[in-house]
Amino acid sequence: MELKDSIRNKYKNYLLLERSLSANSIEAYMTDLDKLSGFLFSESISAENVKLDDLQQFVAQLYDLGIGARSVARIISGIKSFYGYLMLDGYIQTDPTELLETPKIGLKLPVVLSVDEINELMDIIDQSTKEGQRNRAILEVLYGCGLRISELVKIRFSDLAFDEGFIKVEGKGSKQRLVPVSPAAIREINSYLFYRREMTPKKGFEDILFLSNRATPISRITVFHYIKEYAEKAGIKKNISPHTFRHSFATHLLEGGANIRAIQMMLGHETITTTEIYTHMDREYLRQEIIEHHPRNKPR
Structure with a gap:
């Protein structure tokens, strides 16, 4: 076939x-x-x-x-x-390649933005418009929570637990995890909600957080194009995408002294050998790791 x-x-x-x-x-x-x-x-x-x-x-x-x-x-x-x-994308429930042996080869290092480049890119966004406020919130969540773009576009209002400081995320294989959400991300989402509440979503999308101008869930490619546009305006020459913010999230936390196992759990990178360790880690400890070490949570 x-x-x-x-x-x-x-x-x-x-x-x-x-x-x-x-x-x-x-x-x-x-x-x-x-x-x-x-x-x-x-x-x-x-x-x-x-x-x-x-x-x-x-x-x-x-x-x-x-x-x-x-x-x-x-x-x-x-x-x-x-x-x-x-x-x-949910086509299969188990990965047939998991035990497929492969020769060991070097890995290409991912593109990572510096903290200054993150700040420059965020600052270039015009927050006086509903698009700008939405996009600022999107980038803050991508960077502040280390989400995949496929996870971000599916976030629902019912996934937000700001009182506890978490967002429920549906990752690979429909696996759900709780990700600590930074105060900066919470602040930008709340600012975006001023515009979001004025929108009338298309039927079936009432609970979706990030909507396009057509009142449907914002697409991956739309976010990709906005990031390219903002990077160009900010003078950033690196070849970046939504995933760059996830790499930057992990790199900056690690550089700031965060525990590597905490970072892996927040990213949803569970493997056969580390899953047991991750599932026993305290949620509040994970939250403190991001609050204490993420550069967006520090006074500018």
């Missing part, structure tokens, strides 16, 4: 908007995905029903074709990324 074009196109957009990959990198990912698609077609297997054994057979065929270990590692990395996306 062939890989559905709709899934392929959505994955390509994911690589652009959330991974912020270059055109050449995206082309390489899609070429590797096409290799898998060809294998699935020959075996009459759908991408959603792939098992670990199928993937191991696919990798074996790569070696049989004489493809080198480094290239195989790159292809496997791309396949893992694809199935991570399928998990993120």
Whole structure:
């Protein structure tokens, strides 16, 4: 069975908007995905029903074709990324690549904004408009909470627990977690609510926090374009995306002295070997980590 074009196109957009990959990198990912698609077609297997054994057979065929270990590692990395996306968007419930072995290779360091660059980008936003106030709140939440853009666009009023200092987030595989929300983010959301309450959402979206000008949930690509626009106005030359704020969140907390395990839990990066540690960490401790160490919570 062939890989559905709709899934392929959505994955390509994911690589652009959330991974912020270059055109050449995206082309390489899609070429590797096409290799898998060809294998699935020959075996009459759908991408959603792939098992670990199928993937191991696919990798074996790569070696049989004489493809080198480094290239195989790159292809496997791309396949893992694809199935991570399928998990993120709810196409599958379990990741068949989790136990797929891959050669160890160096990782590309993500783009990170400095604290000054974050401040410059925030300050460039015109908060006298409803769009500007909404976008300021969006960027403050992305940076102040370390959320994925896919998590942010799904936030509902019912997910906000400001009295306790948390936002309920639905992450990869529909897993929910409580993320500490900074006072700065709370302040910007409350400012945005002045405009949000004046809007009449389209039916079915009444509980969605961040709405577009059409009164529907704001899209990932819209946020992506606003970030590019603000970065250009602020004179920031780095190739940034919504995910850059998540990387910056983690990096700045770590540089500020926050506990690495607390950061991983706030990001929702639970793994087989660390899940037990994370689930036993105290929620108030997590909240204090972000309050004490996040640069946006300090007087400017």
